[in-house]
Every structure is written in C-alpha cells, then in structure tokens.
Amino acid sequence: MNMNSMQMNVIPTKSDWKTSSQTLQANEKIPIAISIKDKDNKPIEKFDVVHDKLMHLIIVSKDLTYFDHLHPDYKGNGEFDITTTFPVGGDYQLIAEVTPHGAGDNSVEKHWIHIEGSEPKSQPLIVDKSLTKEVDGLKATLSFDHLMADRNLNMTFTLSDSKTNEPVKDLQPYLGAMGHCVAISEDLNEYLHIHPMTTNDNGPKVTFMTFFPKKGVYKIWGQFQYENRLIVIPFVVNVPEMKM
Numbered sequence: 001m002n003m004n005s006m007q008m009n010v011i012p013t014k015s016d017w018k019t020s021s022q023t024l025q026a027n028e029k030i031p032i033a034i035s036i037k038d039k040d041n042k043p044i045e046k047f048d049v050v051h052d053k054l055m056h057l058i059i060v061s062k063d064l065t066y067f068d069h070l071h072p073d074y075k076g077n078g079e080f081d082i083t084t085t086f087p088v089g090g091d092y093q094l095i096a097e098v099t100p101h102g103a104g105d106n107s108v109e110k111h112w113i114h115i116e117g118s119e120p121k122s123q124p125l126i127v128d129k130s131l132t133k134e135v136d137g138l139k140a141t142l143s144f145d146h147l148m149a150d151r152n153l154n155m156t157f158t159l160s161d162s163k164t165n166e167p168v169k170d171l172q173p174y175l176g177a178m179g180h181c182v183a184i185s186e187d188l189n190e191y192l193h194i195h196p197m198t199t200n201d202n203g204p205k206v207t208f209m210t211f212f213p214k215k216g217v218y219k220i221w222g223q224f225q226y227e228n229r230l231i232v233i234p235f236v237v238n239v240p241e242m243k244m
C-alpha cells in the first residue's frame with residue numbers, strides 16, 4: 001500500500017550510492033550501484049515487489065526540467081544496479097523507492113550527483129495557467145477535487161486522443177496500474193510517488209489519491225501507456241495552504 005499520508009510502517013533505511021568514476025560526463029553511460037541497508041548498516045536482503053518492480057528510481061534535474069523513471073536490477077545482498085546517461089551537465093537528484101519485506105510501506109532514498117558537461121541555464125518553474133496539455137498524441141486535463149496542502153485529495157487525469165478528440169478507453173496498464181504519477185516540490189524536498197485508485201476502466205479518467213505535505217509549487221508527471229507508447233505528461237501546480 002502506498003499511502004503517502006500515512007507512512008507508519010516504513011522500515012528505516014540507509015543507502016550507499018556508487019558511480020563508475022569521480023567525474024561523470026553528460027551523454028556517457030554511467031553505471032550506478034545503490035545499496036540499501038538497515039539502520040545498523042546491514043544490507044537489506046528481501047524486498048517486496050511493488051507495481052511489478054523491486055525498485056523504482058526517479059531521476060530529475062535540479063530545475064525539474066529533466067525526468068526519468070527507471071527500474072534498476074536487483075543483484076542480491078541489498079544492491080541494485082542500473083546504467084543510464086544524463087543529457088546535459090548539472091546537478092541531478094536520484095530518488096530510489098523500495099519496500100523492504102515486511103514493511104508495508106515504501107522507503108525513499110535520495111542522492112545528488114553532479115554531471116560534467118555544458119550546462120544550460122536553469123529554467124524557472126512556471127505554474128501552468130491551463131491544466132490541459134498534449135504530449136505525443138495524448139491529451140490530458142488535470143483536475144483536483146480540492147487542491148490544498150495537508151489533506152488527502154483526488155487528482156484526476158482525463159485523457160483523450162489528440163487526433164480524434166475521442167475520450168481514451170483503451171489505455172494500457174503500465175507496471176500493474178493504469179498510470180503512475182510522481183510529484184516533486186520546487187525545492188526538491190518533497191517527493192510523492194502516487195499510484196491510481198484501483199479501477200477496471202482503461203480511461204478516460206485516471207484518479208490518484210494523494211497528499212501534498214506542504215504548500216508550494218510542485219511539478220507533477222503523469223505516466224501512461226497508450227497505443228504501445230509510454231507517455232509522460234508534466235504539469236506545474238501551486239498547492240495552496242489548507243483552508244479550514
């Protein structure tokens with residue numbers, strides 16, 4: 001169960017991150033090894049499969065322009081490996097999510113790395129005026145039942161085909177769900193990985209229950225599989241303080 005509002009069964013974890021060399025270059029293959037340990041520095045051996053995977057790894061650039069969602073391989077003894085490339089120089093936050101067996105809730109481990117290479121000017125995060133966006137043939141409108149911090153809320157993506165304008169009814173499951181969603185606060189301190197409420201429908205509405213712990217600007221990435229394409233649709237929203 002991934003309930004961001006109630007992470008009461010989290011087993012405390014620590015992590016070690018190793019990369020191939022000291023200087024990491026943009027556009028070069030970089031092997032990354034992530035070791036997950038318990039609070040006494042002993043490797044955690046057993047993890048639960050959550051949404052088809054033992055580990056979900058999110059990579060974002062510091063300005064949240066770049067987003068990737070990867071699944072490192074489990075090598076045993078608490079170690080996960082992945083090889084990836086970074087498109088440009090700069091600082092990146094790596095966020096690993098695992099569920100140690102018996103925990104019931106996921107643990108989140110974060111790590112910053114610096115990538116050498118030409119660094120584009122950091123893009124300011126601009127709150128979207130319109131919550132309708134089109135990416136790769138899929139049009140999404142984002143809506144909330146009530147958008148405010150410190151409260152459980154429902155966030156719904158309503159999907160239509162950009163060519164036909166027809167509501168999407170044949171969304172494909174991706175990693176055991178009709179969609180995945182990640183939200184990160186502007187300061188990169190808050191990270192939410194949100195899975196949709198259980199549904200038998202393949203669109204056009206995919207609803208996620210979530211909880212923004214603090215007010216402020218968040219970038220949200222919805223991931224959906226449609227016509228055999230994995231499509232990432234980003235939005236930037238301002239989450240106001242809770243109104244009593």
Ligand SMILES: [Cu+2]
Nearest residue numbers: 056057069070
């Ligand atoms: Cu994942």
